[in-house]
Structures are given as C-alpha cells and as structure tokens.
Amino acid sequence: MPKNKGKGGKNKRRGKNENEGLKRELVFKEDGQEYAQVTKILGNCRLEAVCFDGVKRLCHIRGKMRKKVWINHSDIVLIGLRDYQDAKADVILKYSADEARNLKSYGEFPESVKINETVDFVGGDLDDDIEFDDVDSDDSGPGDDLANDIDEI
Helix, strand or coil: CCCCCCCCCHHHHHHCCCCCCCCCCCCCCCCCEEEEEEEEEEECCEEEEEECCCCEEEEEECCCCCCCCCCCCCCEEEEEECCCCCCEEEEEEECCHHHHHHHHHCCCCCCCCCCCCCCCCCCCCCCCCCCCCCCCCCCCCHHHHHHHHHHHC
8 A cells, every 4th residue: 555645635624824924915905894802613614793882793704715724712802793693794804913913002902902802791790709707716726626525524
C-alpha cells in the first residue's frame, strides 16, 4: 500500500494558513450592516449576537467563513442585516482584536464595549452575594464538651 505523503484531500486544507499574519484593510460598516458582539455559540453555523444598535439577533455564519474563520464568544463581528427578518442576520466578517481596538478608537463602537473580555448582558436582578452566619469559635472543640459532661458524673 502506498503512503499518502502529498498535500491532497484533508491534508491540503490542514497545510494552508497563508494569510494568517497579513494585515488587511480595515472594513467599515455600510448601509444594511451593523457591528455586533457574539454572546453565545449555538452550533450548526449559528450564533447569538448583540448588535451595537441594542438588538439581540440570531446570526448565521456564511459558507465562505465556515471551517476557515473560527468565531468565539465575545468576538466583534460585522453582520449583514436582512430586509425581511429583523431578528436574523448573517456574519460577514470577523474583526481581530487589533482591528476592533482601531474601530473603537475611531468612534465606531460605543465606549461600553469590552474587547477581548467576556460579555454578560444579563440584567442586575441576580444576587451573587453569599452570606454566612457568624459562628463564635472557642478553643474548645466538640470533644471538650463531652469530656466536661463525663467529669460531672
């Protein structure tokens, strides 16, 4: 049996990563597009993102980006809005951290956006405070009370 040592099939895809370090031109949003931050990865090339216009949308990753560009939680993406469905959108582009910082410095993003940090858009209803009862601790352990009881007998 011959050994497959060439770059065919899966190996062709695995070996390519040529444009990883290249700097590309910064892409700004146009009409029908919006910036968004990913809040949840749903699977099946879908994700949930909060757009910077304040709407939470279900987004679909386009086929050109599938298995080539990996989108993670709290990434900044450019999405294309749909005319016929306001609650759904398509992911057009993923911004790197440097590109997102540049866009923020240009004033494209609101100041409240956190880049490279996890996002929590849950309201302030949750009480995360844990309260413990104060228990006075003496030097006497649980066995000392038993020893005192035996002495009294």
